Amino acid sequence: MQILLKFKINESLFLRDPESSEVGKLIVEKGIDLIREVGFEHFTFKKLAEKINSTEATIYRYFASKYRLLIYILNWYWCYLEFVSKMSLQELGDSTQKLKLILEIITHNFDSDSQIVDYDLEKLHGIVISESSKAYLVKEVDEINQELVFSPLKSFCQFVGQIILQVNPKFAYPNALASTLLETAHDQHFFSEHLPKLADNKSKITHKKYVLNYLNFLAFSAINSYQ
Amino acid sequence: MQILLKFKINESLFLRDPESSEVGKLIVEKGIDLIREVGFEHFTFKKLAEKINSTEATIYRYFASKYRLLIYILNWYWCYLEFVSKMSLQELGDSTQKLKLILEIITHNFDSDSQIVDYDLEKLHGIVISESSKAYLVKEVDEINQELVFSPLKSFCQFVGQIILQVNPKFAYPNALASTLLETAHDQHFFSEHLPKLADNKSKITHKKYVLNYLNFLAFSAINSYQ
DNA sequence: AAACAAATAATAGTAATACTATCTTTGTAG
DNA sequence: CTACAAAGATAGTATTACTATTATTTGTTT
Numbered sequence A, B: 001m002q003i004l005l006k007f008k009i010n011e012s013l014f015l016r017d018p019e020s021s022e023v024g025k026l027i028v029e030k031g032i033d034l035i036r037e038v039g040f041e042h043f044t045f046k047k048l049a050e051k052i053n054s055t056e057a058t059i060y061r062y063f064a065s066k067y068r069l070l071i072y073i074l075n076w077y078w079c080y081l082e083f084v085s086k087m088s089l090q091e092l093g094d095s096t097q098k099l100k101l102i103l104e105i106i107t108h109n110f111d112s113d114s115q116i117v118d119y120d121l122e123k124l125h126g127i128v129i130s131e132s133s134k135a136y137l138v139k140e141v142d143e144i145n146q147e148l149v150f151s152p153l154k155s156f157c158q159f160v161g162q163i164i165l166q167v168n169p170k171f172a173y174p175n176a177l178a179s180t181l182l183e184t185a186h187d188q189h190f191f192s193e194h195l196p197k198l199a200d201n202k203s204k205i206t207h208k209k210y211v212l213n214y215l216n217f218l219a220f221s222a223i224n225s226y227q
Numbered sequence C: 001a002a003a004c005a006a007a008t009a010a011t012a013g014t015a016a017t018a019c020t021a022t023c024t025t026t027g028t029a030g
Numbered sequence D: 001c002t003a004c005a006a007a008g009a010t011a012g013t014a015t016t017a018c019t020a021t022t023a024t025t026t027g028t029t030t
Helices: A021-036 A045-051 A056-062 A067-091 A093-108 A111-115 A119-130 A141-146 A151-167 A175-196 A205-226 B022-038 B045-051 B056-060 B067-089 B094-106 B121-131 B143-145 B151-167 B176-195 B207-224
Strands: none
Touching: A021 A045, A021 A056, A021 A067, A021 A119, A045 A056, A045 B207, A056 A151, A067 A093, A093 A151, A093 A175, A093 A205, A119 A175, A119 B121, A119 B143, A141 A175, A141 B176, A151 A205, A151 B056, A175 A205, A175 B143, A175 B176, A175 B207, A205 B176, A205 B207, B022 B045, B022 B056, B022 B067, B022 B121, B067 B094, B067 B151, B094 B151, B094 B176, B094 B207, B121 B176, B151 B176, B176 B207
16 A cells, blocks of 8 residues: 655745645655755755756745755654654554654654655655754744744654653653654764764664664653652 | 863864964854854854954964854863863762763753853853754764864763763663763753743743753663663 | 636846955064 | 064955746646
């Protein structure tokens, strides 16, 4: 079975809905490729226009800036995370097992990925690891936060936070731990790959497996420690 | 007593040593102010030149790019962290107390700060919170890492890792936990201030105190959990 | 089939950014 | 007093992040 996911993305992120046309879809799809290839700092609409055989002006009719395109892409990803989590969790009754599954999804140690055909999830994961914090670590964070563009991220973290509370109702930091696990998943993947002294991936396991093991340890030692 | 700290910063980060002249010192000092004020994305050498009544060309004689200046500033900060940690820890015998003190230093809940007069540590802390991950989350990370510009960061994390091992010699993730604590200190401070739903600062305590409490909980529940 | 609007392509242009180059002035060391 | 290095003043280039204008294509209605 192939699944095509469509999420309602905050309309303030685009000028014209990229899902509404072929060029629009190309902008997002090849945008992901290009950001991945050159990094967000070197990514420009001009280069993207060349890649999709279109023009800068056309891309600007969809997105006001490359920054908004990045947040659009991340919004899609955060919606995907929450959707896949909720779908996969239905089968499970035990909240500990639920949290374990969420950590698998966060670290991309999860195979439902292969059935989803919208965007290349591997490339998307690469962007999320290196670029996602650039979405909020900006001077304008409070203004853009008012536009609700971080709602999907908050929503996902609060969903994870509720499952953490199911595991231990007395736990004092459900939202903080949820966001810490997500951020640490990105950081440790990046460190394991590029700055290995900031990680402890000694055995020759994959970066993903290493991160999954570490997150499991971190999450459950925190949750199960008596408050 | 007033303390003036001088660290040996990696020479590949500058073209001319900014410590060697008054303009050089101004570039770093007012650079910290300006990055703080406008954010790294909006920070330019032209604006900095105006602020110090000098010219772009002069700044370029010290630093090849604004990016190198940022890493220079972060290097100073990482050296400061390790230095202050090592100094303060001499008095303590208990390794648990040592780690607690390190968490105070990381979160800036520590008063030796006031005696140090080189750079404004509060402003520096602000930059570290919002901009430090931009130093390594770039496409060029592997090349610049070869220039050893991340050595002070790695050195500090490994120092903290060793103390973690003193607390629990069986602990499997000393370096990962050290880097996680540092990054989480920044993330949670930022979230508590700007995206509070990603944190759990319910009571009306300061961001710093909240982060300190959370880090203490996170660190010791991880370290004391049986491997 | 003609008429229409909407989207896109093609092109040009602007202000700001990230530099590089050159030439002059200034301050200090021998 | 000379020399020489640092800094100032000025100019210039390529790229970036846009905005604007016009022309062409495309799909839809009548």
